[in-house]
Amino acid sequence: MLSDVELTGTAVSSARELLPMEINLAKDIESRVISRPRTIEHEFWPLEEVDPKKAIFPCCVVWTPLPIVSWLAPFIGHVGICKEDGTIIDFSGSNLINVNNFAFGPVARYLQLDREKCCFPPNLAEHRCKHRYVHAEFGTAMTWDDAIQTSGRHIENRSYNIFTCNCHSFVADFLNRVSYEGSMSWNMVNVAALVLAKGRWVNGLSVLRSFMPFLAVLSMGLYAVGWQFVIALLSFSFLLLVWFLLSNYVFKNMSDC
Numbered sequence: 456m457l458s459d460v461e462l463t464g465t466a467v468s469s470a471r472e473l474l475p476m477e478i479n480l481a482k483d484i485e486s487r488v489i490s491r492p493r494t495i496e497h498e499f500w501p502l503e504e505v506d507p508k509k510a511i512f513p514c515c516v517v518w519t520p521l522p523i524v525s526w527l528a529p530f531i532g533h534v535g536i537c538k539e540d541g542t543i544i545d546f547s548g549s550n551l552i553n554v555n556n557f558a559f560g561p562v563a564r565y566l567q568l569d570r571e572k573c574c575f576p577p578n579l580a581e582h583r584c585k586h587r588y589v590h591a592e593f594g595t596a597m598t599w600d601d602a603i604q605t606s607g608r609h610i611e612n613r614s615y616n617i618f619t620c621n622c623h624s625f626v627a628d629f630l631n632r633v634s635y636e637g638s639m640s641w642n643m644v645n646v647a648a649l650v651l652a653k654g655r656w657v658n659g660l661s662v663l664r665s666f667m668p669f670l671a672v673l674s675m676g677l678y679a680v681g682w683q684f685v686i687a688l689l690s691f692s693f694l695l696l697v698w699f700l701l702s703n704y705v706f707k708n709m710s711d712c
Contacts, residue, residue, distance in 0.1 A: 499570050503541060507562060507657045510555070511541030514599060516626060518564040518650045519557065524617070526668040528692045530651060533559045534622050536629050538600050544607060546625035549615045552607045563661035564654040570599055573633035584634040593639065594632055602632045613712055619702065620712035623647055628712070642703040643710060 502513040515537045524531050535545030535557055547558035574584040575598060579591055594609075596602035606629040613620050623643035630641040656662050676684030702709040 500539060502539060505565065505567065506541070507565075509541075510543065510557070510562065512537040512543065512562060512565050513539055513541040513567070514570060515541075515565045515567045516646070516650055516654070517543055517545075517557065517562040518654060519560050519562055520665045520668075521559055525665065526672050527688060528695055529666055529669040530647070530692070531695070532563075532647075532650075532665075533557075534626050534646065534650060536603055536606075536626050538603055544603055546607075546610055546615065546622045550612055551615070552611045552625075560664075561661075562657055563665050564650060564656055566650055566654040568635065572636050573599065573602075574637070575599075575602075575633065582634075584637045584639075586634055586637070586639045589639050590634050596632055599633070602629055606632055610712065618698065619710050624710070624712035644699050644703045 503511060505512055505515065517535050517537060518532045520529070520532050533545065533547070535543045535553075537543050542555045543553070543557045543562070544555075545553045545557055547553050574582055574590060574595070576582040576587075576590070576595055577597070579587060582590060584590055594605060596605055606625060609628060610620075610625050615621060621643065623646045627641040627643060627646050630646065631639050635641065673685065673688065676688065
């Protein structure tokens, strides 16, 4: 028979042996619970293939030429952003957000973006981008489509103006909301440059549709007026470029949308 002292010592010894096991088990459970949101955060649904014939452009920035404006300055066009299912969303007029009805014609150029380069923070402590507080203050989103919806609500009550608040402003707001490529400095100019530099043409007809009107205007002006028309047209394009650069990089409040 064991005495009460021996029994007490045995119980204390057993408790000491079990205590580290319980602490390790608790730590293991806690680490799994904490790491689970991060695992879910980076698991994206697979996207469908881009299908221009059906106007399906999953997670793409899309571009099409503008009537008259693109005839004079072919680097200017109309852009939109697409949801994960390929639906096109664009800002085409005051208080007007189009859903799957791309304004000004079919898509001529597109660029599929990488969701892995976006920041979808579940909380302030888990930002993937370096702009943690700036991003949180600007506004974040949990998913790609959530970011599009939030940007749409932000801009749908704004007055459309091709010089200060336009379709590029809408796409820039979305890219800043997801901190695409770790940047919070997206604006009309670098959105246009991104599409022009990296965008893919849908087909050869899209190239002709984008540049033939400009070449026709240029040819008719050269024939009817001469080189003065070419100089005037280039001056018009140059002034537009200067305006957008100044309004987006020098006088930023002018392009606040």
